[in-house]
Amino acid sequence: MHRFVCGGFTYRCRVVENPAPLTQPVVVVGGAFQDMYSYRRLEGPWAAAATVISVDLQGSGGADELPGSYGFDFLSCALADLLDRLGLDRVNIFGASYGVPAVYGLAQERPERVARMALAGAAPIYPAAGLRALRAMVEGLEAGDTEVYARMSIAALLSPADRAVRNRAIATRLLSRDMGSVAAADIPRHIASTRRVIDWEGLRPGGIEGVPALCFTGEHDSLTLPDLGRAVAATISGSAFTQIREADHLILLERPREMSDLVARFFTDRPLHDLPYLTPLEHPSVPDLAVVG
Template identity: 30%
Template sequence: MTAPAPLPTEATATVGGRRANYRETGSGSPVLLLHGIGRSLHDWDDQHRLLSSEHRVISLDLAGFGDSDPLPRTHTLDSLAAFCSAFLDALGIDSVDVVGNSLGGAVAMALAVRDPGRVRHLVLINSAGFGSTVTSALRAIAVPVVGRVLLRPSEKTARQTERALFRDRSFVSEERIARSLRRGSRRGAMRAFREVAHDLGTIRGIRPAWRARLTSAVAASRTPVLVLWGDRDLILPAEHLREAQRLLPDATTHLFAETGHMPHLERADEVAALILPFLADRAGDR
């Protein structure tokens, strides 16, 4: 099997005096890819290869994650959306399609609400924002003292985290485990993780107030939305897709069989095959 061609080296932009790490491929209308909590832009490598034939594809390390500098203030859903908005300003991008996984989906929605008219289409992959249930580990991390203990970087924790994300364990590679360990060991990474987890949830689950506010605003905006989910997600269970269908009745949805929290990796070709025609359908634009 031929190895995929290497992607371009990551680049940096200055956002609020701090480094924002990103990767860019292709040309055409821009698409911004946003990762989940504790993750990085590397989760989007396959989608760069699949989407860049038709789009300018930009994956971004959210502030405090990957190789982007942490914020000087608290990391919250709103502060991460503001970071993304400032990042797009730094690149001179006025209008964009946004694809987000997990936390990145919630940030994508918050960006669309924050900057009305800037986000043309939303693609939400196993996205936070549609239900209260979440894995017990993330509920515990929202508790300040407990979170500090659980987030201490170790190979065991990194391996357990990767195993929880994928239905197909062949994706739990030594490279991914090592990368997870490096991410967790970066200065500021634990703080960003704890602060976001506390902002979005408690020991009881994901807070209802921000979910109701955000989803109602997205529904009212009439931004075209595609929601994708894996039926074997251990982080945000597939029942959240039914809630997404209720809250966003105009959204297009798809459920992948035998798939975990990251369909854009486990079902990369199928995900791209759904995203590309969805983004090409300008008839649904406002």
């Protein structure tokens, strides 16, 4: 494990070395309530093809707390700092949900450093309904009521019960356990991360050129709706968009094997057509950053 300091705050990463890689290193940036171990059970296919670097950026996991006044541009700079410190010229980079703005910002500012980019649960800006749900989460936590926080997290991150979602009961149980057991010392971290999302003004204009990209979401995602993922893909020249069937925002918990396979295939230039767990690949070409919902 490595610890580095950028902008006065410490972040950390773990590196799984591959001595005979088939592709550029894979950098993994998880969601708001995840850490650098959250994707460990998915990384087998990734580690078979490349060195894998999982990151706790400032404000996440075991990194320093980051005040909510610091935005995602700061985290994009931290990612660039990571690549410099590890001596990585170009990488494959995966960003999920909260990690998307930081990863997108890196690719926008330093496209020459990104060989391929995969984004899960992306949105150009969060819709009004999603922001209301996130505010309810924060209000519960600010009141010190972790049971309310867990309940509001389930409402915000899981799709309605009438949607066909694989492993819904498991995802609900794990989310309820993790959010309902937040330690008092970690409450400020959770509040700051959620407020960073609430206060986010959306992706910067200008889009991205020269970075092969895949945007995907669960077909029943009710937070970062599929149309929002399409809108992000439309800002990236030549990108592809697809949906993982029978999943919502919590793909990691609901269809981990499929997510792992999809990202591994994309980072090693293998075909993505006709995979049974995906909707047909799309190639959005006209930016549409209208807020949905």
